[in-house]
Amino acid sequence: xxxxxxxxxxxxxxxxxxxxxxxxxxxxxxxxxxxxxxxxxxxxxxxxxxxxxxxxxxxxxxxxxxxxxxxxxxxxxxxxxxxxxxxxxxxxxxxxxxxxxxxxxxxxxxxxxxxxxxxxxxxxxxxxxxxxxxxxxxxxxxxxxxxxxxxxxxxxxxxxxxxxxxxxxxxxxxxxxxxxxxxxxxxxxxxxxxxxxxxxxxxxxxxxxxxxxxxxxxxxxxxxxxxxxxxxxxxxxxxxxxxxxxxxxxxxxxxxxxxxxxxxxxxxxxxxxxxxxxxxxxxxxxxxxxxxxxxxxxxxxxxxxxxxxxxxxxxxxxxxxxxxxxxxxxxxxxxxxxxxxxxxxxxxxxxxxxxxxxxxxxxxxxxxxxxxxxxxxxxxxxxxxxxxxxxxxxxxxxxxxxxxxxxxxxxxxxxxxxxxxxxxxxxxxxxxxxxxxxxxxxxxxxxxxxxxxxxxxxxxxxxxxxxxxxxxxxxxxxxxxxxxxxxxxxxxxxxxxxxxxxxxxx
Numbered sequence: 001x002x003x004x005x006x007x008x009x010x011x012x013x014x015x016x017x018x019x020x021x022x023x024x025x026x027x028x029x030x031x032x033x034x035x036x037x038x039x040x041x042x043x044x045x046x047x048x049x050x051x052x053x054x055x056x057x058x059x060x061x062x063x064x065x066x067x068x069x070x071x072x073x074x075x076x077x078x079x080x081x082x083x084x085x086x087x088x089x090x091x092x093x094x095x096x097x098x099x100x101x102x103x104x105x106x107x108x109x110x111x112x113x114x115x116x117x118x119x120x121x122x123x124x125x126x127x128x129x130x131x132x133x134x135x136x137x138x139x140x141x142x143x144x145x146x147x148x149x150x151x152x153x154x155x156x157x158x159x160x161x162x163x164x165x166x167x168x169x170x171x172x173x174x175x176x177x178x179x180x181x182x183x184x185x186x187x188x189x190x191x192x193x194x195x196x197x198x199x200x201x202x203x204x205x206x207x208x209x210x211x212x213x214x215x216x217x218x219x220x221x222x223x224x225x226x227x228x229x230x231x232x233x234x235x236x237x238x239x240x241x242x243x244x245x246x247x248x249x250x251x252x253x254x255x256x257x258x259x260x261x262x263x264x265x266x267x268x269x270x271x272x273x274x275x276x277x278x279x280x281x282x283x284x285x286x287x288x289x290x291x292x293x294x295x296x297x298x299x300x301x302x303x304x305x306x307x308x309x310x311x312x313x314x315x316x317x318x319x320x321x322x323x324x325x326x327x328x329x330x331x332x333x334x335x336x337x338x339x340x341x342x343x344x345x346x347x348x349x350x351x352x353x354x355x356x357x358x359x360x361x362x363x364x365x366x367x368x369x370x371x372x373x374x375x376x377x378x379x380x381x382x383x384x385x386x387x388x389x390x391x392x393x394x395x396x397x398x399x400x401x402x403x404x405x406x407x408x409x410x411x412x413x414x415x416x417x418x419x420x421x422x423x424x425x426x427x428x429x430x431x432x433x434x435x436x437x438x439x440x441x442x443x444x445x446x447x448x449x450x451x452x453x454x455x456x457x458x459x460x461x462x463x464x465x466x467x468x469x470x471x472x473x474x475x476x477x478x479x480x481x482x483x484x485x486x487x488x489x490x491x492x493x494x495x496x497x498x499x500x501x502x503x504x505x506x
Contacts, residue, residue, distance in 0.1 A: 034239045035164075041235075042162055048222035049155040052118050054176060055215050056148040058184040059125055060089050062211060063141070065188045065306050066204035068318045074132075074202070080442075081134045086303060087441035088138050090434060092145025097430070100153045111161070111229055114154035118219030121147040126212030129205035162227055164247050175341045177302055177396050178334030185306065185327040187211075189320040281413050285425050288410070288469050292429060293436035295466030298459050299399075300440025301392065305330075312377070313386060329390045333397050340400055359401035360474050366398030367467040374460035395463055402470050409473025436462075 063071065063086050072082055124144050131137040191206050227233060230244045301308065309326045310318050340347075347355060373391025410429070414422045443458050 034237075034243055038236070038240045038243060039164070042227060045225050045227045046159060046162075048218055048225055049114070049159070051218050052115075052155065052215070052222055053152055054180055054183065055211065055218060056118075056121065056152065057176075057180040058187070059121070059144060059148070059208075059211050059215070061181065061184045061303050061305075062188070062207055063089075064304050065184060065323065066207055068306055068310060068322075069192070069203040071204040074204070075134060075137055077134055077137075083442045085134070085137050085141055087438045088141035089145035089148075090437045090441070092142040092147075093149040093434060094431075096146045096149035096153065099150070101427075109229060111154065111158040111226055112223060114151050114158060115219050115223035115226055117147045117151035117154065118222065119216060121151060122212045122214075122216035122219055124212075125208050125215055128212075129208040158227065161230060161248075162244060175337040175400065177399075178330040178337060178393070181302060181305060181330045182327045182334060185323045189323040192320040192323070282425075284413050284472065285410075285429070288413075288472065289429055289432040291465040291469040293432040293439070294462040295469060296433045296436030297440040297443060298395065298462030298466065300437060300443070301459065302396075303441070309389060312389065329386070329393045332390070333393045336397050337400065340397075356474075356478060359404055363398045363401035363405065363470050363474070364467070366394045367402075367463060367470065370395035370398070370463050371460060371467065374463060378460060392459070392463075395466070398470075402466065402473075405470055405473040405476075409476035413476060 067082065071077075077085065121144060124140060124147060128137070128140050128144070131140055187210065188207050191210055192203055194206070227235075230236075230241070230248070236244065306318075306323065306326050309315075309329075310322065315322055347358065350358070370392050373388040373394075376388040376391070410426075414425055
């Protein structure tokens, strides 16, 4: 995942759910001013990396848009081959994640790998428009997924190297999804409106040409503005270097605080240890992994949205105006999630109990609305026009509280496991998310190219499984809030939880 930009709201934040820190513990003179200046500079230097992340996700979503304008016919793709092409981008993530696991420390020494991968991704995206058969497009999309994942993870490591070790905004993969869908649809419509594109079967090629050029331009600028490695960068002042060293020391101390604790006892008997207590965390992990896989299957709606919209409303000859109409159901979720981003600092200032209640109610409400929406698609079908489509997109609003509960809830479950098993469980959960994404690609063509009730049933059950995981993790989170000491320990494992997010949201 691409590292989110550093926000000025994160300076001096003191939140019950996050570790506390004294900014003057080293007695540095004018440390607040130095920190404010450094945060502002880092925000400006990291901004291009956020744009690269958005463009990479738009590139991922462009294949289904191109399918409406001659892509499948030009390459003579069968339904199964088309699903494989969409899944190829996700398949390309797997070797990138494995390389990052093995050579993660070495990659931190070469922060320019991220912008370099973005430059290569720009060329590969342009090359997509020149493919002529299934084998070529499959290899190109695998390479695109590998380069995009490498770029995002390297940029994320750069962000973590420079960033203050305190809780901040949600991951960009959460609050930016509606924006990504809207940008992709509007940009594709703008390309199709151009006179030089024409009305021929090659319309889809210009979408990739434009995205590739944009990626190249932003990647070169990001390469120029990259903050580099703290040990070798020449732009920070001496005081700023000392401050970054202090942040690194704080991160190391947090990593050393992680210690396994006993699993929490059954309710009503604080001293009871059941016979199943040793295996209970692993049963929960297995249950969460299966449900998480199906939930990520439901989130494939993001990629196939143009096909779902056109298929559900029986639009025979889609055009640029159809793409603009496709973006309408994402406007409300996008506005809500931007409000989350803007007011996240104020939310994190709320007491832990109130924060938990707000997140829990928001998550459950959005999931229930999405379940009802898919239920209307199944049983009412087209009787309600496009209303159900406006409901199902709200599941992405619920993804923010889902992520917060998932991180802390999983952390509480993993505390009773042996350390090396914790890392294995985190990797297992991450790859289950990827497996769910791949299943979502093939689920679309389970009943052919048309959008039918069978596919809606798949999405309905998948969203319901996500609600089950959210309920379990919320229970673990509620228990953690009752034990402040254990809560601080669970937050000490937040860096480990980012592996799940990094694997699934890349």
